[in-house]
Amino acid sequence: MxxxxxxxxxxxxxxxxxxxxxxxxxxxxxMVIAHDESVYMRNMHEGMAMMEAMPKTGDPDNDYSTMMIMHHQIAIKNSQEELKSGKSAEMKAMAQSIIDKQLAEITQFNAFLAGHPAHAPAVPEFNALQMMNMMQMMKAVDLRPLTGDPDFDFAQLMIDHHQAAVENSDALLKYGRENATKTLAQQIITDQKMEIKMLQDFLLANKKY
The missing domain is CATH 1.20.5 (Single alpha-helices involved in coiled-coils or other helix-helix interfaces)
Known part of the structure; x- marks a missing residue:
């Protein structure tokens, strides 16, 4: 027994x-936190809901401009949160730079939209690609292990956010018809690819695992 x-x-x-x-x-x-504890993630999901609800005109230049305004607003909100909560001078400088650049670009997009009524022919291929890029962005951020460190999490999520802007700008260069939006798209690609590298370098220098 x-x-x-x-x-x-x-x-x-x-x-x-x-x-x-x-x-x-x-x-x-x-060490990770739940995504709903992150202000950055809440901003991302609120912005995505707005972009999904955005009426589509079928005019690639107009729809690119409208969506990029919303997309920039997410980056600005998260950059403002980084200025408020972050500790890293490097990431706070990055956040301020993003705010300055993207506010200026929003002004340019609004000026374009004011003088450019949407017109045919519609390009549904652009709209499909645009939304696919946004969905891929959200999948990427939803897979990020968030740490609760505002600087580290800001850098992680901004990489995915910037990547979507680069991909949407590439799509505009392919399907767009207006020089004004193509010039803006090329500038966004150049700036945000450089910023992605800076954000990646920060993450590598401040690894959490």
């Missing part, structure tokens, strides 16, 4: 030891 009790007891002790060992290893690794 004693022998039959010893084996289950030994197995239980071994299992408990393995569990506590696993928890200890986890505590030494990457």
């Amino acid at each position: 004693l022998r039959t009790l010893r084996l289950p007891l030994l197995a239980s002790l071994l299992a408990f030891g393995a569990l506590t060992s696993c928890n200890k290893d986890d505590s030494d690794g990457l």
